[in-house]
Amino acid sequence: MSGKPVLLYFPFPGRANPARVALFNSLGQDGWVDDTIDFPTFTAEKAKWQAENDKAVAEGRKADYTGCKLQSDMGYVPQLTIPGAGPNGSDLVVTQGVAIAKWCAKQGSKLTTTDPIKDLLIDEHIELSSEILNKCPHDKDEAVKKSLREAYAAGPMKKGMRGICYKMDKSGYCVGDSLTLADLFLQSVYHMVRSGMFDYVPSEYIDSFPEIVKHEEVMKNDPIMKAYNEKYKW
Numbered sequence: 257m258s259g260k261p262v263l264l265y266f267p268f269p270g271r272a273n274p275a276r277v278a279l280f281n282s283l284g285q286d287g288w289v290d291d292t293i294d295f296p297t298f299t300a301e302k303a304k305w306q307a308e309n310d311k312a313v314a315e316g317r318k319a320d321y322t323g324c325k326l327q328s329d330m331g332y333v334p335q336l337t338i339p340g341a342g343p344n345g346s347d348l349v350v351t352q353g354v355a356i357a358k359w360c361a362k363q364g365s366k367l368t369t370t371d372p373i374k375d376l377l378i379d380e381h382i383e384l385s386s387e388i389l390n391k392c393p394h395d396k397d398e399a400v401k402k403s404l405r406e407a408y409a410a411g412p413m414k415k416g417m418r419g420i421c422y423k424m425d426k427s428g429y430c431v432g433d434s435l436t437l438a439d440l441f442l443q444s445v446y447h448m449v450r451s452g453m454f455d456y457v458p459s460e461y462i463d464s465f466p467e468i469v470k471h472e473e474v475m476k477n478d479p480i481m482k483a484y485n486e487k488y489k490w
């Protein structure tokens with residue numbers, strides 16, 4: 257790595273929360289760049305990205321995103337740039353929040369384990385939390401979206417949340433008795449609901465899961481999270 261890694265995401269926790277905490281715990285506040293992009297800028301950048309992507313497809317060549325904020329072939333965020341880690345010393349640009357968070361955690365954080373069974377349980381938690389976000393229904397028509405979301409919250413999402421609760425450790429953490437990536441991925445999900453960003457699923461929805469309410473307290477008191485929350489707004 258020939259410079260600081262740069263993580264690009266919106267100015268809220270969302271899918272970047274695990275990677276941000278892992279980068280901070282691994283490298284400290286000065287060891288990485290927390291780059292944020294607001295929605296209007298993202299929309300403009302996405303249009304620029306799309307124009308080059310369409311042109312490259314039509315011309316049968318690899319796209320060149322020089323000058324674009326979105327540098328990957330997927331064009332979404334979170335996006336991680338690792339200076340000098342690409343071919344011939346170029347910058348490596350990757351997407352996928354789970355893969356990014358795992359790399360970030362391996363840079364020296366206390367969020368990793370060397371126990372294969374613990375790792376398996378952590379990965380299972382990560383997949384369960386990710387599934388809740390990935391299966392969430394969307395629709396351009398707000399009335400349709402509302403009814404799809406309400407049915408989702410009462411059905412598959414509730415089943416997923418319950419599944420996670422049954423698997424949580426007695427300590428209140430997801431796996432074992434300290435913070436791991438599993439807790440951060442779970443926090444990303446319920447933070448979206450608590451903060452009102454999960455459209456048509458009210459904040460109080462979380463109160464029907466006592467293990468999650470306990471987890472909110474555990475996270476507030478966790479030393480790594482306390483240190484992180486002192487330095488970062490999201």
Ligand SMILES: N[C@@H](CCC(=O)N[C@@H](CS)C(=O)NCC(=O)O)C(=O)O
Nearest residue numbers: 270271331332333334351352353354
């Ligand atoms: N599988 C990806 C999904 C990333 C994703 O969907 N990101 C959203 C923001 S949270 C995005 O960039 N959406 C805009 C788009 O796809 O154009 C991950 O887990 O990181």
